[in-house]
Amino acid sequence: MNKFEILKHYFGHDTFRDGQENIIDNISNGNDALCIMPTGGGKSICYQIPALMSDGIAIVISPLISLMKDQVTSLNQNGIRAAYINSTLTSAQQSRAIYNAMRGEYKLIYVAPERLEVPAFLNLCNSIKISLIAVDEAHCVSQWGHDFRPSYLKIADFISKLDNRPVISAFTATATDAVKRDILNLLGLKNPYQITTGFDRKNLFFAVKRPQRKQKELLAIVSEHKNQSGIIYCATRKNVEKVSDFLNDNGYRSLIYHAGLNSEIRNRNQEDFINDRCNLIVATNAFGMGIDKPDVRFVVHYNMPKNLENYYQEAGRAGRDGENSDCILLYSPADVHTQRFFIENNDENDELTDEQREKIKKNDYYKLNKMVGYCTSTTCLRNYILNYFGEYHTNDCNNCSACLKEYKLTDVTVDSQKILSCIIKTRQRYGASTIIDVLAGSKKESIINAGLDEQSTYGIMSKTKKAAISELITKLIDEEYIHQTEGKYPILEVTQKSYPILKGQKNLTMRLAVKEDLHREIQQAEIDRSLFDKLKERRKYLADKASVPPYVIFSDASLRDMCAKLPTNENDFLRISGVGIKKQEKYAKEFIPIIKEYKNSKS
Structure with missing residues (x-):
């Protein structure tokens, strides 16, 4: 069968999606490939069809057991013989899978990168004909990526030990230029065909909200999506359990998922969600990678994630079937402090040198600042994300909360002068939270003990909401009137650009929202x-x-x-x-x- 016949016969589609045919042709013609495609863009077909068109067995390297199981189940349902070999199988089951592979009964075998170091698996691979190797979630090979896995660095060594080097293809949904370079170099791709089909997911509606009460806002969102599948992401295990308890207490059954649960409960909760036995799951980012559930209608980030790569991957678990779905982030400045704590205490990878650790930390703070910029943006949220990944758009999408809000140009000269003056009068030694407390006239013990209540700027914005002061400070940072240092305790400093504002030589206007709670009208074909x-x-x-x-x-x-x-x-x-x-x-x-x-x- 040719590629079109395979597409229809096994997968039930008449046409390829953007980029799929070119990728399939290049892999089938023996070219290595680096493919960056959005979540739900049909990456798996790009290596599954070449595998079906070729003699031998395709090896698919995947980071998560859940992904392997999902993919193999779907392939078997479509009449394609596939298997996975991982730690969930008993010794007898692994032996049976290897025996079947030796007999050529499979077209695809899924393995975790750790499996590549097992001598028995290398022996298997040198005893069979390998048609191609597909590396899924290829960004995991890069220390500059958002999900670095040291085991991915072993892939190139494994390939070098094969008697015959097959075609190598790498797939990911999110990759900056630095991550792309790492994928090319660390996987040893040879003159690969490279394609980026675009990061845009037009069916997703993006929204950022800054509610005074997150729980109340979450209830409204869940009520709006009643009886639909949804994922609520939290930054900590404690928040996961707190939010789930709140939903259950208010009549919405929800499950929890985080690394602190024993594997039996985690797996049961995941299976109940995937199998529609429960519509809601509250989780840390430990949940979801490799989950192919296509009908998740909404993803809520109860806390801001640490970078846009994480956010776009997690939000992208909504609407994988192409149907309209919502991605909503509930932002508060406290989320920034949580993420700074995680950056300062990230000791997961003990293979790094001190120098490498410091470089990664600096990069993490840069990415965190970009994430905060997204949360406070008054311009198109979709364009902000796409621009971050190097895909530049100028036209508003009219399908995000920023585009649907009503804005007006507001003169913020006086309030900006107050903020800048406070930073200078406190000798540019404090971070945003302390500056906000001084301007608001806080009675906190730390403010009084430091003598900051005696500053001339103390309390001069007491009638302004702290959230509004915080938002203006963020905008002043974004537009480089204020410089925020990096590190565990970032300090605010005024820049040369700010002095014309301070001296009254220049007025400053900014776009501020005047209406916050607009929603897009969900348009779907009318059905009974x-x-x-x-x-x-x-x-x-x-x-x-x-x-x-x-x-x-x-x-x-x-x-x-x-x-x-x-x-x-x-x-x-x-x-x-x-x-x-x-x-x-x-x-x-x-x-x-x-x-x-x-x-x-x-x-």
């Missing part, structure tokens, strides 16, 4: 909800019977396509998006009677 719900019930029944997640049977997008096209025979059923030959044979008889009954009731 009663039919959709019946199809979902049948899907859930079949999924439970097969012990697989519902989306492995069909995505929501496929069910919506059924509602739109109303197929009543097997040929028409094959025209549904996501229906290949194998799924036609298995499921047409399960869904067509429901559709026929619906049509008869309408006639």
Whole structure:
């Protein structure tokens, strides 16, 4: 079969997405490849189809067991023989998988990078024909990436020990220029075909909110997405449990996921969420990498993450099926302090030298400042993200909270003078929180003991909300009127650019929001909800019977396509998006009677 026949036969699609065909052609023609594609952009098909077109077995290196299991389950459902070899298998199961691989029964084998160091696995790879090696989540190889894994540095050494070097392809959803260079060099890619299909996910709505009460705002969001799958990310385990308890106390059943739970509870909660036994999960960023659940309709960041790479990867777990979904970040200045603490106490990688550790720390603070800039931006949030990854756009997206807010140019000269004067009069020795406390006239013991209540600027902004002072300070930093030092205790300093403002020689205006709570209108094709719900019930029944997640049977997008096209025979059923030959044979008889009954009731 050619690539188009494989695409339809196994995956149920008639056309390739942006970039997929070029990647498949290059890998099939023997070229190494570096592919940067957004989450949900169809990366896996780019190595699965070349694997099916080639003799031998493709090795897929993946960082998480959950990803392997998900991918292998989906491939087997589509009629493709695949397996994974990892620590969850017993010795007997591993031996059986290796025996089957030796007999050529698989087209793809998924392994964790740690497996590459096991002599028995290297022996296996030198005993079979390897068609290609695909490195998923390739950014993990870079110390400058957001998810560096030392085990990824062993990949190049493993490849060098193979008797015959196969085609190597690397895939990631998020990579800056520095990370791209590391991927190319550390994986030893040879004259690779390089493609960036774009980071934009047009179906995602981005919003940043600064609520006075986060719990109240979260309840409103969950209520708006009632009966839909959602992930709520928190920065700490303590917050995970606190937020989950709050949701459960208010009638919304939620599960928790963090590294402090024992593996049995973690795995059970993950499975319950994936299998639609519970719609909500509250988690640290330990949850989600490699989770292919396509129908997550909203992702809430209850706390700000440490960088935009993390944020975009986590937010990108919404709407993988292409349906409209929401990504909402609830920001407060306290989140910045939490992330600074994490940066200062990051001792996870003991293989780093002191010099490397300091360079990474400096880079982490740079990224944190960019993350804060996103949270306080008054311009298009989508463009802010895309620009960060080197994809420059000038037109507003009109699909984010910044674009939908109403702004007006406001003269902030006087308030800026107050802030700048306070920084100077306190001898440029303090951070933002102390400056805010002085301006607001705080009675904190630390302020009194330091004699800061005797400064002439003490209390001169007592009638202004602290959040507004904080926001203006951030904007002054962004526009380089104030310099904020890096490190555990960042200090505010005025710049030369600020003196014309201080001396009254120049006025300063900024765009400030005058209306905060605007939402986009979710536009979706009109379908009959009663039919959709019946199809979902049948899907859930079949999924439970097969012990697989519902989306492995069909995505929501496929069910919506059924509602739109109303197929009543097997040929028409094959025209549904996501229906290949194998799924036609298995499921047409399960869904067509429901559709026929619906049509008869309408006639």
